[in-house]
Amino acid sequence: MASTVDQAAVQFPPLLSKKFNITDIKQDMLKWDKEWEAAIASSTAADVLKEISRVLDDSFFALDDLESFHLDLRNVQEATAQSLRKIFHEGHFKTIWLLLDASEQRRHILEGLEKASEAPTFWGQDSRALCPEVTVSNLLSEGGKRFVVFLAHFLEVFESSDPALLPNSWWEQASDMPNPWWEQTAHDAERKRSESTKIVFEVASINRNKFIGFFLLFSLASILHDITHRSKGMKDVLAVMENTGAYFAHSLAQAKSSLRDKPLVRCENCTKTPEDIGQGARFMVCSTCKSKLQFEVHYCSQFCQNEDWPIHKKACGKKKVSKGLSGTKGDNLWQFSGQLSPIADMMRDLPGNQDGTVSLANIGVSPCKGQRSPAAERQAKMLEADKDADYFLFTASDVPVRFVIDDLGAKMIFRINRRMFMTQTADSGLEAVAEYILKHMSEYPGLSRDIILKQLCAEYGNNTTEKVVEWERKSRERGIGTGTVIGSLSKDFMKIFGHTISN
Structure with missing residues (x-):
């Protein structure tokens, strides 16, 4: 059967961006991204596929269409892979990226998302909803290391499989959903709708991966442009690379990427974290301090809260006092972990001031x-x-x-x-x-x-x-x-x- 769908010429209406009332990117890019991240977090793959299936079903596509879509995807991915091979071969991309300020990293990722949303896919910016792993907050975590890991993962999948479809357990849960999940409309009554979503899911999977390919391609282009033109946000990083040598620049980048994204929660009595205790751990907070001072003191159990009471009662509800346990909000060095932990531990042992700063x-x-x-x-x-x-x-x-x-x-x-x-x-x-x-x-x-x-x-x-x-x-x-x-x-x-x- 001949191909019946020209993917480059067809773009379906923005159902998801309309449903979630997403701000126009041209009006406020940061708000646009924040709203999309909230929409993705609140949705399931079934929700997304259901919205897609409101306007098409398996009968919409011919077998030759799928072959054409896979070929088109491969072309996009090949262009992305070529860029990745080049930057990884040169050897310093990871260090440069990790040394960039978070605001600069965010700018490049947002530019990639914006241009991918304008690229020729079936659903335009709605394709973001198919890619829960492609969010600014996720890719900027661990000092931006997650972005580098994602780049390497993309290249590994591309070079080891054909078709190269990035696995994602969230998305794959919708791989064999029944259709319809809704009442037939008057429009639907004009023809018999297919009860399968397998082809729709495959087409959506192709477009999901095509969107990811475009996103990476445009993000890399933005970063490489700044490196080539020594743009304002890139100057300091390139100066570090050129003046300190690769060894120290790499070490600094690794240290920077080990910073915590948020403070740890520790029991004020036994000092354990939820991770130390294991799955299902639920910490309590002192209700008096929280209600009167908007200040949280955490305990892993009633036993620990009772055991710490002789100490805590002196300040309870009166002053914002905690033990400043390592890595918690009360620790001035809470963000330092991984490779920086020994340095942070050493600095905690240095003489300090009342505000928690080190007294030089x-x-x-x-x-x-x-x-x-x-x-x-x-x-x-x-x-x-x-x-x-x-x-x-x-x-x-x-x-x-x-x-x-x-x-x-x-x-x-x-x-x-x-x-x-x-x-x-x-x-x-x-x-x-x-x-x-x-x-x-x-x-x-x-x-x-x-x-x-x-x-x-x-x-x-x-x-x-x-x-x-x-x-x-x-x-x-x-x-x-x-x-x-x-x-x-x-x-x-x-x-x-x-x-x-x-x-």
Whole structure:
């Protein structure tokens, strides 16, 4: 049977966007997206297929139509796959994407959705309702990592199957639904409607995947355009890539993508999360604090609430007081998880202010878990006496030189490392600090590289020079060039942790 439907020429009326009263995208793109996300979340695949089947049934299509639709889909997907192969081959796309600000990531995804809605599919923007995984909130989660995972998944499915239909359990629940689910209308009485929706479902599945292909193609085009033209939102990211080297840019991107999207819920008594307890866990909140203060204190059981009462009753309904448990809303560092967890844990252990920020001036060097050398002990005492100084260097005639860092990000990283090796809480940090000091102070009057290294050896052991030289060699290999590890990370450290730091 010859094909009876020209997909490029046919577009059905916008049933779903009309049903859900979706705002015109040209009027307000953000509202348009928000309304679509709400509509998708409130619908089932059966709901969507039912609306589609109000205007067509299986008898509408010939077998040759399906073959033509699959070929058209393959052409769209091939163009998308070519773009994906190119960006993955070049190797830096994932890092660039993850380093982008969330607002820029959102802009590219919205542009992809807008243009996919205008592309030649049967249902235009209504095709969004077939794709519950293609939402801005989903693809931006985990710092945008979900978008990269989705790209890789698309390419994997395309290269391993034909037809390449992305699996989705939500959508596949409507694969064999009966028809009709509604009363026959006068119009329907003019002909016998098919009782099957299998062909309609297959056509909808093809259009679902075609919409996804267009969405990815247009999103990638938007991103690559900004990279090629060094657009405003892309400049800072490209600067990080070019000035810090691939190793550190990649590490920073991975760290950024491990940020939590929202605070954890923990029991105020036993500290467990719903995930710790398992399926079906339902947490309670203190009703008094919630009603009087609009403040939530969580408990996993009546037992834990009763056990914590002697502590909680002092502030209950009077003050917004919680224990600030790790990862919860009361923790100023709640968003840091994954690769950033050790850093966040370390920062929680730093001296803080009443507002929860880290007190940079009070990151000291005493007490020490072990025994310092006389030279290191002198350094520690001088730093404790002068909170503004980051380090003291000594000329050949033993005249002290105050080293003070103006860059807040570099100062924070420097002091964290200084604290670790000077208090002997970790066998690391010295090399990064030494590299930074040598970079900035080797040419200071009365000082030199040899003088500084000799001092550091006296303070921390004769093998210090060897350690520092090896560190500098590895820095060059990582792409730091003539810079330093502390300097290369300072700007991006402030982007992530800046709100947690107080001078």
